[in-house]
Amino acid sequence: MMRAVRLIEPGKPLQLHHVAVPDVGPRDVLVRVRAAGICHSDAHYRAGISPVRPLPMTLGHEAAGVVEKAGSEVAHLKPGDRVCLHYLATCGDCLHCRRGQEQFCLSGQMMGKHRDGAYAEYVRMPARSAFRLPDSIPFEQGAVMMCSSSTSLHALLKARLRAGESVAVFGAGGLGMSAIQLASALGAARVFAVDRQANKLAMARRYGAVPVDASRCDPVEEIRRLTEGRGVDVALELIGLPLTMRQAVLSLGIQGRAAIAGITGGAFEIAPYEELINKEAEIIGVSDHLAQEIPLLLDLAARGRLDLTDVVSRRVPLEADAINQVLDELTAFGTQIRAVIMP
Numbered sequence: 001m002m003r004a005v006r007l008i009e010p011g012k013p014l015q016l017h018h019v020a021v022p023d024v025g026p027r028d029v030l031v032r033v034r035a036a037g038i039c040h041s042d043a044h045y046r047a048g049i050s051p052v053r054p055l056p057m058t059l060g061h062e063a064a065g066v067v068e069k070a071g072s073e074v075a076h077l078k079p080g081d082r083v084c085l086h087y088l089a090t091c092g093d094c095l096h097c098r099r100g101q102e103q104f105c106l107s108g109q110m111m112g113k114h115r116d117g118a119y120a121e122y123v124r125m126p127a128r129s130a131f132r133l134p135d136s137i138p139f140e141q142g143a144v145m146m147c148s149s150s151t152s153l154h155a156l157l158k159a160r161l162r163a164g165e166s167v168a169v170f171g172a173g174g175l176g177m178s179a180i181q182l183a184s185a186l187g188a189a190r191v192f193a194v195d196r197q198a199n200k201l202a203m204a205r206r207y208g209a210v211p212v213d214a215s216r217c218d219p220v221e222e223i224r225r226l227t228e229g230r231g232v233d234v235a236l237e238l239i240g241l242p243l244t245m246r247q248a249v250l251s252l253g254i255q256g257r258a259a260i261a262g263i264t265g266g267a268f269e270i271a272p273y274e275e276l277i278n279k280e281a282e283i284i285g286v287s288d289h290l291a292q293e294i295p296l297l298l299d300l301a302a303r304g305r306l307d308l309t310d311v312v313s314r315r316v317p318l319e320a321d322a323i324n325q326v327l328d329e330l331t332a333f334g335t336q337i338r339a340v341i342m343p
Contacts, residue, residue, distance in 0.1 A: 001018045001019065001020060001021065002018070002019060002020075002021050002120055002121040002122050003016060003017075003018060003120065003121055003318055003343075004016070004017055004018075004019050004058040004116070004119060004120035004121070005017075005058065005059065005060075005119040005120070005318060005319070005320050005323050006019075006056045006057060006058050006059070006119070007045060007046055007052055007055060007056060007057050007058075007059055008055060008056045009055065010045075010046070010047065010048030010051075010052070010055075011046075011047060011048055012046075013046075013320065013324045014046065014059065014119070014320050014323055014324055014327070015320055016318075016319065016320040017056070019058070019120075021121075021122050022116070022122060022123070022124035023124075024069045024070070024071050024124060025071055025124075026071040026072045026073040026074075027071050027073050027074060027126055027127055027128070028070075028071045028074070028124050028125065028126055028127060029067050029068075029069065029070050029071065029074060029077055029083070029124070029125060029126075029127045029130050030067070030068045030069040030070075030122055030123075030124050031063065031065040031066065031067055031068060031083060031085065031122065031123050031124075031125065031130070032065050032066050032067075032068045032121065032122055033060075033063055033064075033065045033118050033120060033121060033122060033123055033341075033343050034064055034065040034066060034139040034143075034342070034343070035063070035064050035065070035138075035139040035140040035142065035143040035340050035341065035342055036060045036062060036063050036117075036118035036119055036120075036143055036340065036341040036343070037060075037062030037063075037140075037143045037144045037146070037147060037148070037174075037338060037339075037340050037341075038060075038062075038316075038323060038326045038327065038330070038338075038339045038340065038341060039061065039062055039147050039148065039174070040173070040174070040240070040263075040330045041061070041147070041263060042059050042060070042061075042112070042327060042330075043327045043330040043331045044240075044263050045059060045112075045113060046059070046327055047331065049263065049264075049265050050113075050263060052113050052114075053114065057112070057113070057116060057117070058112065058116040058117050058118075058119050058120050058123075059112045059113075059117050059119050060111070060112045060117035060118035060119035060120070060123070060341070061087040061110060061111045061112035061113065061117050061118065061146070061147055062087070062118065062143045062144055062145075062146045062147040062148070062340075063084065063085045063087070063111070063117070063118035063123055063143055063146060064082075064083065064084040064085070064133055064139045064140070064142035064143040064146070065082075065083065065085075065118075065123075065139065066079075066080060066081065066082060066083070067079050067080060067081045067083055067130070068122060070127065071127065074127040076127070077127055077130055077132075081132060082132065082133040082134075082135065082139075082142075083130040083131060083132060083133055084130075084131055084133045084142040084143065084145065084146050084294075084298075085111065085118070085123070085125050085129055085130055085131075085146055086129040086130075086131065086146065086150075086289075086291045086294055087110055087111040087112065087117075087129070087146060087147065087288075088102060088103060088105070088108055088109070088110055088111070088129065088288060088291070089108065089109045089110075089111065089115060089125055089126050089129055090102040090105035090107075090108045090126075090128075090129075090291075091105055091106070091107045091108070092128060094106040094107065100290065100292060101290075102290060102291060103287050103288040103289070103290065104287075110288075111123065111125060111129075118143075118341075119318065119323065119341060120318070120343075121318070121343050128291070129291065131291075131294050131295070131298065133298070134298060134301075134302045136302055137298070137301050137302065140312045140315065140340040140342065141301070141308040141309070141311075141312060143340060144174060144178075144308055144311065144312060144338050144340065145178075145297060145298075145301060145306075145308065146294075148173075148174035148175040148177075148178050148311075148338065149175075149178035149182070149297055149301075149306060149308070150289040150293060150294060150297055151175060151261055151286065151288065151289050152175050152176075152178040152179035152182055152236070152238070152261075153178070153182050153289065153293055153296070153297050154286060154288070154289035154290060154293055155179065155236050155238075155259040155261050155286040156179065156182055156183055156186060156234070156236070156259070157293065158259050158284050158286055159234045159236070159257040159258075159259040159284060160234075160257060161183060161186050161187075161188060161233070161234050162187070162233075163186070163187025163188075163189075164187060164188075164189050165187075165188055165189060165232075165233035165234060166188065166189055166190045166191070166192070166227060166232040166233050166234070167179075167183040167188045167190070167191045167192070167232060167233070167234045167235070167236065168191075168192040168194060168212075168219075168223055168232045168234070168235040168236070168248065168251050169183070169191060169192065169193050169194065169204075169209065169235075169236050169238065170194045170219070170235065170236065170237045170238060170239055170244045170247060170248050171194070171195060171236075171237070171238035171239035171244065171262065172193045172194070172195035172197070172200040172201060172203070172204045172209075172211075173195075173200065173238070173239075173337055173338070174311060174337055174338040175238040175261065176193060176195070176200070176204070176236075176238050177200075177203065177204070177207065177308070177310075177311045177337060177338075178306065178308070178311070179236050179238065180193055180204055180207045180208065180209045181207055181208075181305065181306050181307070182300065182305075182306060183234075184207075184208055184305075185300050185305040185306065188234075190210060190227075191208065191209040191210065192209060192210045192211075192212050192223055192226065192232065193205075193209035193210065193211050193212065194212045194214055194219045194223075194244075194247070195211075195212075195213070195214060196213065196214045196215040196333075198213075200337065201213055203310060203311075203337070206310075210226060212226075219247055219251070220247050220250045220251050223251045224251070227253070230253045230254075231251055231252050231253030231254075231256060232251055232252060232253060232256060233252075233253060233255075233256050233257070234256065234257050234258075234259065235248040235249070235251050235252055235256065235257075235258045235259070236248070236258075236259050236261065237258065237259070237260045237261060237262050238261050238262055239262045239333075240262030240263045240264045241262065241264060241266075242264060242266040242267060242268035243268070244262070245258075245260055245262065245264070245268045246268040246269065246270065248260065249268075249270055249275060249276070249281065249283060250275060252279065252281045253279070254279045254280065254281075255279065255280045255281065255282075256279070256281050256282070257281070257282045257284055258281065258282065258283050258284065259284045259286050260283060260284065260285055260286060261286035270283075308338070310337075311337050311338050312337075312338050312339075312340050313337045313338060313339070314326070314338075314339040314340070315339070315340050315341075315342050316339055316340070316341055316342070317341070317342065317343075318341055318342075318343040323341065326339040
């Protein structure tokens, strides 16, 4: 048996249960979890904003650890290997997988949402979802990279960021701190970080971004002032609020691209001609990320272009009360940047 913190009913606190250690199929790996990130999406899952099925479910989709067992057909991994886990379990054979769009796999399952995740002592995933974690990257950073960093990278790639362009990052939390560093690594000339928390804006400045304090100014007007009226080439919305989604679009310049990754149940409005058509701007949805992008991400981290040392701001035990407290703080958009469970 093993300990696992599970969602039993939407809108209710997570609970600690003792459950069986997962069996390993021929193409699977069983990973002893050394670190599991607590993501804002998990707060949405607990609240029922984004449905989790079936229940009860062990949450947790940011995971890194050590291979405990490898299936009989797994050749590239062995017990003892350090790994991080791409959170999608996919078939590899359907139309979407063959096109490199496995986030739309017809039989795909997301760890911690559609299959048991990493708020546990062990987690099972297909071996094709496991990537060797370089020794230079700590487990807690490797875990966080599997959602916040990988989603930020996917958003920048979807937005077709080119060297020399400008980027506005709405939300300087876990995703935002990765997005700031990754935008610079991909050649962005200027990066603006929009947030309301002083500690997050200070960290964003340390990573080279120009802070824009939305508690003191209209961020769209401030970005336009800082860009001499031009606006930015790329805007990332990583918060999940209709207001900031609209602001991301309004901050764009001619032929700008707004990549929307935040989750919300609300809607936002735009004036089609003035705010979109007249400048040939684009609004791009960002869903998850791709396994094929993870090697680039790990390489950037191994070369020091992505450093999450300060981003992991809290470590908590595998206990329901501690995890629920972090989720409460995320729901209230608190000052913590990224909390990680260390079983």
